Amino acid sequence: MAKTIIPAPGGISIVEPKAALNLANRVVTDVPTSFRILQQKATPPASVPPLTDGVRVVTAGEYKEAALCLAEAFAKDDVARYFVDVPDREHWTEEEKWALHVEILEYVTYAHILKGLVTTIGDFGAVALWMPPGQNMDDMWTILRSGMWRLNYRLSSEGKRRFFNEFLPLLHDVKHGVLGERDDESWYLVYLGTRPSAQGKGYARKLIENVTKQADRDGRACYLESSNPINPAIYRKFGFEERRAVHLQRGEKNIQLDIMVREPVSVENESEVKQ
């Protein structure tokens, strides 16, 4: 039977660094440059909630279109640009910075196709990256297969400090602190973006409700970090509540992230409300 080869960002094959085989607690910045064929298999993909209202799952071959949608939605987002608009890249043109912004989102999107759930609606009008309960993209296979390892070389020194030393540990620790024992049992909305030309059509609502309905059926919480001050009001409409605010502090301005959690609504209560 013919084997389907999924194209990975940056043209990387299924490889793993020689020195990384026993790196249970590896540091992402230590990814070495020599690679060999990897035998390890990926974790099975998470179960997909029933698809309704035009919501569909993004396939590996579509990662570029999905990432471009997110890149457009987050073109001016302070957090997305935090790793690109850095003092040691001031000499870069806007085109070079845009290319890196898109590239970062391609790696992140591909990692979620491999280990999470990526959904879209319309002609890539909106895209959501979810990490389902019990899943994460921290394993070496996903870092390599998705191209995330390339950030080690594509980000500037300051970009790396912001991404690897500040942003990732902060998000990891805060999520664990807020969710506690439920950290591995909750849905995580990592990115949600609607193209500017497609906003206001209810796309975000459909992508969110696709998962929150499943989370309600399973009695699971949903978690997100919001990077835009106008978004908490939008997420409150879907049952999310602010739990904490955290700040990124290496830039010229202080960037706030609002941490929000949506507790599951019992299906019984939901039908009582509707009656």
Ligand SMILES: CC(C)(COP(=O)(O)OP(=O)(O)OC[C@H]1O[C@@H](n2cnc3c(N)ncnc32)[C@H](O)[C@@H]1OP(=O)(O)O)[C@@H](O)C(=O)NCCC(=O)NCCS
């Ligand atoms: C936030 C975002 C995802 C909303 O996408 P959207 O597809 O336009 O949202 P919807 O059309 O589904 O609207 C959902 C609800 O939010 C409300 N809403 C959407 N944008 C709003 C805005 N700018 N101000 C106030 N309310 C807004 C809508 O009125 C709607 O409420 P309703 O269903 O009660 O009428 C989109 O604006 C976006 O991509 N922004 C940039 C990226 C971003 O910040 N993403 C979130 C990261 S945490």
